[in-house]
Every structure is written in structure tokens, then in C-alpha cells.
Amino acid sequence: MTISTISSFTPKAPTLMGPGPSDVSQRVLNALAQPTLGHLDPSFVGLMDETKQLLQEVFQTNNQMTMPISAPGSAGMEACFVNLVEPGDKVIVCQNGVFGGRMYQNVIRSGGEAVLIEDPWGEQTKPEKLKAALEANPDTKIVAFVHAETSTGVENDAKTLCAIAKEYGCLTIVDTVTSLAGIPLYIDDWQIDASYSGTQKCLSCVPGLSPVTFSDLALEKIKSRKTPVQSWFLDLNLILGYWGQGKARAYHHTAPVNSVYAFHESLVAVLQEGLENSWNRHREVHNYLKQGLESLGLEFAVDEAYRLPQLNVVWIPKGIDDASTRAKLLNEFDLEIGAGLGEFAGKAWRIGLMGSSCTKANVDKCVSALTKILSN
Amino acid sequence: MTISTISSFTPKAPTLMGPGPSDVSQRVLNALAQPTLGHLDPSFVGLMDETKQLLQEVFQTNNQMTMPISAPGSAGMEACFVNLVEPGDKVIVCQNGVFGGRMYQNVIRSGGEAVLIEDPWGEQTKPEKLKAALEANPDTKIVAFVHAETSTGVENDAKTLCAIAKEYGCLTIVDTVTSLAGIPLYIDDWQIDASYSGTQKCLSCVPGLSPVTFSDLALEKIKSRKTPVQSWFLDLNLILGYWGQGKARAYHHTAPVNSVYAFHESLVAVLQEGLENSWNRHREVHNYLKQGLESLGLEFAVDEAYRLPQLNVVWIPKGIDDASTRAKLLNEFDLEIGAGLGEFAGKAWRIGLMGSSCTKANVDKCVSALTKILSN
Numbered sequence: 001m002t003i004s005t006i007s008s009f010t011p012k013a014p015t016l017m018g019p020g021p022s023d024v025s026q027r028v029l030n031a032l033a034q035p036t037l038g039h040l041d042p043s044f045v046g047l048m049d050e051t052k053q054l055l056q057e058v059f060q061t062n063n064q065m066t067m068p069i070s071a072p073g074s075a076g077m078e079a080c081f082v083n084l085v086e087p088g089d090k091v092i093v094c095q096n097g098v099f100g101g102r103m104y105q106n107v108i109r110s111g112g113e114a115v116l117i118e119d120p121w122g123e124q125t126k127p128e129k130l131k132a133a134l135e136a137n138p139d140t141k142i143v144a145f146v147h148a149e150t151s152t153g154v155e156n157d158a159k160t161l162c163a164i165a166k167e168y169g170c171l172t173i174v175d176t177v178t179s180l181a182g183i184p185l186y187i188d189d190w191q192i193d194a195s196y197s198g199t200q201k202c203l204s205c206v207p208g209l210s211p212v213t214f215s216d217l218a219l220e221k222i223k224s225r226k227t228p229v230q231s232w233f234l235d236l237n238l239i240l241g242y243w244g245q246g247k248a249r250a251y252h253h254t255a256p257v258n259s260v261y262a263f264h265e266s267l268v269a270v271l272q273e274g275l276e277n278s279w280n281r282h283r284e285v286h287n288y289l290k291q292g293l294e295s296l297g298l299e300f301a302v303d304e305a306y307r308l309p310q311l312n313v314v315w316i317p318k319g320i321d322d323a324s325t326r327a328k329l330l331n332e333f334d335l336e337i338g339a340g341l342g343e344f345a346g347k348a349w350r351i352g353l354m355g356s357s358c359t360k361a362n363v364d365k366c367v368s369a370l371t372k373i374l375s376n
Numbered sequence: 377m378t379i380s381t382i383s384s385f386t387p388k389a390p391t392l393m394g395p396g397p398s399d400v401s402q403r404v405l406n407a408l409a410q411p412t413l414g415h416l417d418p419s420f421v422g423l424m425d426e427t428k429q430l431l432q433e434v435f436q437t438n439n440q441m442t443m444p445i446s447a448p449g450s451a452g453m454e455a456c457f458v459n460l461v462e463p464g465d466k467v468i469v470c471q472n473g474v475f476g477g478r479m480y481q482n483v484i485r486s487g488g489e490a491v492l493i494e495d496p497w498g499e500q501t502k503p504e505k506l507k508a509a510l511e512a513n514p515d516t517k518i519v520a521f522v523h524a525e526t527s528t529g530v531e532n533d534a535k536t537l538c539a540i541a542k543e544y545g546c547l548t549i550v551d552t553v554t555s556l557a558g559i560p561l562y563i564d565d566w567q568i569d570a571s572y573s574g575t576q577k578c579l580s581c582v583p584g585l586s587p588v589t590f591s592d593l594a595l596e597k598i599k600s601r602k603t604p605v606q607s608w609f610l611d612l613n614l615i616l617g618y619w620g621q622g623k624a625r626a627y628h629h630t631a632p633v634n635s636v637y638a639f640h641e642s643l644v645a646v647l648q649e650g651l652e653n654s655w656n657r658h659r660e661v662h663n664y665l666k667q668g669l670e671s672l673g674l675e676f677a678v679d680e681a682y683r684l685p686q687l688n689v690v691w692i693p694k695g696i697d698d699a700s701t702r703a704k705l706l707n708e709f710d711l712e713i714g715a716g717l718g719e720f721a722g723k724a725w726r727i728g729l730m731g732s733s734c735t736k737a738n739v740d741k742c743v744s745a746l747t748k749i750l751s752n
Contacts, residue, residue: 003430003433006426008403008407009407011410011413014413018414021412021415023411024634032408032634033409035389035399035400036389036392036576036582038390038394040715041706043387044387050382050385053379057379070448071447071609073629074609074628074630075451075629077609078608105608108604110606198630200412200630206412206632206634206635207630207632207634208446229485230485231458231606232478232481232482233454251717253448253449254396254574254576254583255448256582257583258400259582261385264385265385271379339416341627
């Protein structure tokens with residue numbers, strides 16, 4: 001292709017029922033496309049303050065340090081680790097999927113000493129394993145795990161795991177990328193000290209920001225670090241000067257102004273529906289999908305007791321080709337579902353019911369399309 | 377404010393004549409608000425390939441590794457340093473404003489040994505100082521400087537500085553945040569090995585992405601590192617798997633899909649105007665502004681020989697209050713100009729003529745408003 005033939009792009013977007021991004025509603029897209037304000041404009045600073053308040057509510061926290069990082073969830077993850085892990089700190093990471101493994105990488109790259117607790121893909125992290133690891137490693141500073149594992153569809157028992165970590169005086173870092181607004185999550189009640197999420201999952205905002213929250217205990221650790229945070233861009237001591245309380249805001253980086261408009265609107269939308277109503281909708285629509293998929297003979301990879309309603313991982317039936325089936329769904333039925341990731345690549349599909357995508361009409365569309373393809 | 381009173385936000389955006397963001401055109405906002413595609417959708421992957429090609433043209437480079445980092449310019453800067461600087465590497469940083477200082481911080485945090493060459497704010501980096509520093513530090517691996525210093529309005533002589541660095545076998549890292557599409561910039565001809573820019577300056581796209589480019593020489597250094605890159609999110613070895621050539625793309629992070637739509641559209645727009653035409657427009661409109669500001673008795677902080685056309689730094693006249701004047705411009709004239717930064721805070725204003733904001737009509741608006749305020 002030569003440059004001169006490249007012109008404006010017009011996407012023909014399918015219904016998004018993969019592991020995220022989910023369908024972004026028109027009201028959020030409209031908010032996104034409003035005229036750009038300067039990142040230090042007083043009215044934008046007012047919007048930032050509102051956004052923090054709304055996000056506190058969605059995270060169910062009173063943490064002052066609650067805001068979006070100006071980059072995707074992977075950067076939110078990194079913000080948690082580079083700020084909280086000091087060189088030599090021992091960190092226990094619970095892994096039962098791709099994203100626990102990414103946490104482990106983050107600990108290593110932050111100079112920490114990582115202790116890995118592994119559970120099989122598709123199963124929960126076992127609380128007794130965490131307890132045993134803490135007994136064996138009494139110098140552990142931090143316990144980290146994923147609440148909703150996007151690669152497997154498993155919900156880990158965040159409340160119990162945090163309670164154990166607290167018994168041993170540890171800080172807790174919890175990945176809530178796929179859980180936020182999709183299933184119950186209580187940052188304060190569950191004693192989560194640091195958490196990062198994504199905008200493009202159950203909030204149904206465009207991808208590109210990572211909502212984060214830090215407890216006062218976490219903040220204390222960050223402020224008393226002996227070594228500087230290795231990342232300038234993600235150093236919360238600096239970011240706080242821009243996102244912090246009060247009128248005075250110091251320039252740190254240029255905020256993604258339009259994405260913040262969209263994020264604010266998506267939070268308003270979630271709270272207009274009501275957080276509990278959103279959780280209930282995800283559960284109800286999941287049950288409806290479950291009936292449909294089981295009627296097709298598809299089997300879930302995850303036990304019902306800890307299965308995520310917003311991310312349904314099913315085994316690809318024998319004799320069915322993975323890639324061509326997904327391509328057919330996309331090209332003939334305007335429907336995106338997710339491929340398997342990591343150990344599940346080629347073995348499972350990930351069918352998302354997140355945020356705006358989580359409707360019975362979408363379930364009908366998906367089950368009907370799969371019925372046609374699988375019966376051929 | 378209680379949560380229940382928070383509703384949708386409607387910005388009343390002024391004309392943006394600060395140091396960026398600049399005015400985003402309606403066509404770019406429209407592109408931004410198109411329906412979200414999955415980040416691995418084949419049509420999005422096609423858009424990524426086009427975007428790389430367009431960006432190569434705007435950077436004037438054949439570098440294969442040319443793409444936007446999924447975060448603002450500060451993260452683009454960090455991507456250059458954490459990938460290219462290995463612990464113990466000696467890096468000469470030329471500083472004559474805020475952003476050279478930020479480069480210095482990045483070297484330190486990447487574990488490098490930074491040698492700082494300082495020139496006064498508002499003056500150019502002196503090539504003979506760089507030469508002397510390289511003579512005194514023959515083990516220097518990298519030379520880093522800012523092409524267009526956004527805090528002072530100075531253009532550094534990138535071609536000459538890079539040629540000197542090359543004489544001593546160094547890699548070059550150049551900040552082109554404010555220069556890209558505003559003044560001549562030739563990545564390949566000038567022997568720039570790594571560069572990061574911003575979307576919200578002379579490209580007039582929304583803020584949030586950082587276009588970067590890396591030469592094969594830079595890539596070689598990255599691939600032969602003895603230590604892993606400290607940032608997982610910014611590790612180019614991993615990012616390449618997603619943005620790299622070829623059809624196969626591995627998930628690394630969720631790309632900010634809608635921002636990439638907007639970025640693509642802004643590149644198409646720049647190339648439709650023509651890169652040289654864009655440079656010439658910035659120069660011509662600058663000359664027009666210069667007449668207007670000088671007729672008001674305002675003095676430029678930077679010598680004409682190396683003054684940036686797109687960022688005009690003028691001294692605040694004696695007896696004129698900085699903050700209240702800018703507030704009046706914003707509230708009564710719908711016009712944002714920039715405050716001074718760092719050493720220039722409270723002493724200078726920064727009047728941007730970047731991308732879509734760079735028009736004679738905007739100059740008229742600005743000069744007319746300043747005339748009214750300053751004559752009161």
C-alpha cells in the first residue's frame with residue numbers, strides 16, 4: 001500500500017462479546033467527542049474531581065487516592081507494583097491464569113522477590129495455599145492476586161484472600177480489571193490496599209485508562225520509600241500533584257482529556273443504573289447465556305461455584321475449528337467472541353457479557369449464530 | 377458535592393493557544409467517536425499498519441519500529457530511556473528547559489549514569505559544549521536532547537547535535553513532542569536513533585498517545601540487552617509482538633482503539649495538507665503573530681534565530697498580573713494561552729500556534745483580546 005491511497009477509516013464494528021473491549025454506548029462516544037479542554041483548565045480540573053468521587057463510589061472506597069491512570073490496565077498494574085514494591089521486598093503472587101503471571105513479571109521487574117503460588121487454570125486460588133506460603137515466608141510484605149481472571153473466567157475469593165494477607169500484616173494488591181461493576185467488589189470492606197482496573201470491560205468505556213485506588217496504608221508505604229519509584233510516568237508521588245485534592249494542580253503529564261470525558265460519562269451511567277443493579281444484570285444475563293450454551297452442548301471450563309458471569313469460558317467442541325469459527329462469527333454474524341489465551345489458546349472460547357454488551361438480545365444473537373455454525 | 381448531583385459533563389471549550397493540547401478538528405473528533413473495534417480485529421490490525429506507514433512519512437523515516445505508544449508523551453519519553461539505557465550506561469543529557477530535566481530524571485531512574493550539559497533557559501544547547509562533554513566522557517553511550525523545548529520556545533539544532541553524537545559513536549534520543557509537523561524534522565537524515573512525540577501539539581489530535589520511532593541501531597541495542605527492560609508495559613520487545621510487522625499479532629495490552637482512529641485521521645489530515653505546507657504555515661502564521669505581539673510592545677524571550685514558530689514565549693509586561701490576565705482571556709475571550717513553566721513561571725506566557733490552532737484568525741483573536749486587556 002502506498003501512502004497516497006490511505007484515507008479516512010470507517011470501522012464496521014461488530015457486537016463485542018469478547019474479553020473486552022465491550023460495546024461502548026452512544027452516550028459515552030458522544031462524551032468522548034466533545035471539544036478538547038486544556039488539561040489545566042479549571043473546568044477540566046472540576047471534572048477530574050467529580051471523576052474521582054464517582055470512581056470512589058464504583059470501587060466502594062473512601063480512598064482519597066482514587067483516579068484513572070492515563071494508560072491502559074497493564075500500566076495500572078505496573079503503577080501498583082512499581083510504587084509499592086521496593087527492591088528486595090518479598091511479594092506473594094497467586095497465579096491461576098495469564099494475569100497472575102503478568103503480576104509476577106511486574107514484581108521481578110520492580111526488584112522484588114516473588115514467591116509464586118500456583119493453582120491450575122480454571123480453578124480458584126486456594127486460600128490454604130496462601131496461608132501456608134505466608135507461614136513459610138513470614139517476611140512477606142505484599143500479597144497480590146487477580147479478582148476476576150480474564151484468561152480463565154474464574155473468580156478468586158478476594159475477601160478471604162485479603163483477610164488472610166492481613167492476618168500476616170501484608171499489603172494487598174488486587175487486579176479488578178474484569179470485576180469492577182460486573183460482580184460485587186468492596187475495596188474498603190475487603191481490605192484491598194491497591195487495585196487497578198480497566199475502562200473497557202464492565203464499565204463499557206473506550207480502552208486507554210486504568211482506574212486505580214490506593215489505601216492510606218499503601219500511600220504511607222509509597223511516601224516512606226527509601227528508593228525512588230523506577231518509573232517517572234507512574235510515580236504516584238508526582239501524579240498526586242496533578243490528580244490530588246485541592247485547587248492547586250501541578251502539571252505532570254498531559255491528561256488524555258477526551259478519554260476522561262468518556263470515563264466520567266461511563267461512571268455516571270453505571271451509577272444511574274445502580275451498582276447492585278449492574279451486578280444483578282450481569283448475573284441474570286449470564287444465567288440466560290448458560291441455558292443457551294448448554295442447550296448447544298457447550299461445556300463451561302469453570303465450576304459454577306466460582307464462575308464469572310461476565311466472562312464465560314467454554315471448551316471448543318471436538319471437530320470444530322477455532323479460528324474459522326470465530327472468523328465466521330465476525331464476518332457473517334457481526335459478532336466478536338474471544339479466543340482462548342495462554343494455556344487455553346485453541347481449546348476454549350471466551351464469551352464476554354460486559355457492561356453494555358451484557359443484554360439478553362446479545363445472548364440471543366450469539367446463541368443463534370453459534371447454533372447455525374455448529375450445526376453445519 | 378454529593379454523588380447524586382453529578383451528571384453528564386458538557387465542556388465549554390475555548391480556543392486553545394497554549395502549549396498543547398491544540399484545537400482538535402471536527403474530523404478528528406468524529407473519527408474518535410466511531411464504534412469501538414476489538415484490539416485484535418483484523419480491520420483494526422489493518423488500521424494499525426496504515427497508521428505506522430503514515431507516521432513514518434510524518435517522521436520522515438523508514439524505521440520499521442514506528443508506532444504510537446498507548447500513553448502520553450511522558451510515557452513515550454520513558455519508553456525511549458528504559459529500553460535504550462542499561463544500568464551503568466553513561467548518557468549525556470542537554471538541558472535548557474523543563475523537558476531536558478525530565479530526560480535527566482529518566483536516565484537516573486533507568487539506572488544510567490547521567491552527565492548533564494546545561495545552557496540557560498531561552499538559549500540553545502551549545503554544540504561545542506556537547507563536543508567537550510563527549511571528549512571528557514569517551515565512554516558515553518547515548519546523547520539525549522529536546523528538539524523543540526516546550527517550556528522556553530527554543531529550537532535546538534538537532535541535525536548538528538546528532539552529527540556530533542555520531543562522531544563519538546553514540547546513539548541519539550531526541551524529544552520531538554512539540555516539533556513534529558510544526559518545523560522541519562528528518563529522523564533518518566539527521567541520524568536520530570530514537571524519538572518520541574505527542575499527538576496533541578502540531579498534529580492536533582487528542583492527547584493520550586505518544587508517537588515513537590526507533591532506528592535499526594536502537595533496535596539492535598534493545599535486542600541485545602543483558603538486563604530486562606524495567607517496565608513491562610513499555611518493553612519494546614513485547615510491544616513489537618503487537619505492533620510488529622506481519623499478520624500475526626500477539627496480545628500485549630489493550631490498545632486505546634478509539635484514540636488510534638483519531639490519530640490515524642490526524643496523520644491523514646497532515647499529509648493531505650502536505651508536511652512542508654504544514655511547516656510553512658506554522659512559520660507564516662508565526663510571523664503574523666510576531667507583528668501583532670510586537671505592536672503591543674511584547675518582547676520575545678527567545679532570539680529570532682532559534683525561536684520556535686509554534687510556541688511563542690513572551691515576557692509578561694511589568695505591572696501586569698499573570699494569573700488574572702490569563703483568567704480574563706479564558707473567561708471573557710474564550711481563549712487559553714499557557715502560563716510560564718519552571719524558571720519562567722510567572723514571568724512569561726506561552727502562546728501556541730500548533731496544528732489546527734495555527735491560523736491567522738486565531739492570531740487576530742489573540743492580539744485583539746490582549747490589546748483590550750493590556751490597555752485597560
